[in-house]
Amino acid sequence: MQHELTVSIARGGLSVGECDGQGARLLHVRLGEQPRLKAALAQRWQTGGKEKESKAAGGHMEDGNIASPDMIVTVQQHIAQQQEALYPGAKGTFSWLLSGITLATKMIQAQIRRAGLLGIAGSAGASNVQGETQQKLDVYANEALLHCLGVRDAVAVLVSEENEEPVTFDRAPETGKYVVIFDPLDGSSNIDVNVSVGTIFSIFLRPEKTSDVPNAAALQLGSKQVAAGYVVYGPSTMFVYTAGNGVFGFTLDPNIGAFVLSHDKMRMPAQGQYYSVNEANAEGFPAKYQTYLSQLRSGGLGHEYSSRYIGSLVADFHRTLLKGGVFLYPPTVTHPGGKLRLLYEANPLAFLAEQAGGMATDGRGRILDIQPEGIHQRTSLVIGSRVEMEAFGRIE
Ligand code: FBP
16 A cells, blocks of 8 residues: 655644555654754755755745755856757857846846945936936946846847947857847936836847848847846846746845846736826727726726836836736827837736736737837837726727
8 A cells, every 4th residue: 555655834733644544643743852854954964865855945945944955046057957958969158148138137227226325326418319217227237237237248239228329249140140229227217215216128130131220130020039137226126027928036145146047937917906007198098098097997807907007117017017907008199109118118027928818918919919110119008907908898
């Protein structure tokens, strides 16, 4: 007769379960009463625990035991494993490229965390190509990314919200294979008030055929992205990315200075509780959006929605990814074509949303099917859970 022994440490004690298919006999011993047994078990846990799969985050097991080092997965490890799984024999070029983003964003977070102390909050006294006041941290974040990515041979072209034109590198096609597009510090107008901000990135392969269309390498369909992600600088710093094989979240462990896997295979809930929109602009929204918002408020989707709007796209999207719901930046009187930028805001978040089971549209069609015409072109954006997005799609 097959006996199965289960062991678990909980409630300050040890539970030994024996199950022989004819029912379980449970023996519970309070460990406090058995110090030698506790030490022996802790020892057993450290050495023999491999077969007892238990998630370890940031070096600690869920039950407080110190996880053995091989229980944490850093973002570099994860990307290398993903690449090996997706492209056997991959040489690590892509992981090295992404390490440029993880390094730069660690540098950025270090500045943001001390912005008030270092006197680097506030305006840099200049405007960017969008006519927006550049924050000192916008400039720092941009330079950090341009530097950390620029020194990587795999980069052929860099496009930044803060630079009018792309930065190109004279690298042979077989070396400089990638185009990286980024918003160095999204929501930067919120820095001075200590509200979450973020960095957003989108990665394409350099087109094989050169084109005489200016910036052709950057003006690719969003559906051609090979990877996308963001870093949110909030209560904790998180790196969230997809390489077309699911969405994964890593939390920066300040003790070890590494992004550690904390959110595996992220899925956007099919429906949420919140809608997120700047209602101050509501009067200027096209009728379709006004109808939709009143449907959400009036319980038309089965329950009444509450509203959340941080005013930092990365933070509003991060909440929508974790909790579900819908984020909207419709056409407005000031921005009849929408305010957000297609290449380094809408495209990367749309790729993440779709990889997590959500959807993204500009009100007419799928964001990832929009053919870009300019590197700083704007778009309207509705992005979120399947139920809310299908409901929006049904409104004429
Ligand atoms: P940038 O800070 O990168 O220019 O981003 C624009 C942004 O701040 C988004 O993060 C945010 O969703 C939106 O603008 C807020 O706009 P508004 O103040 O019009 O609601």
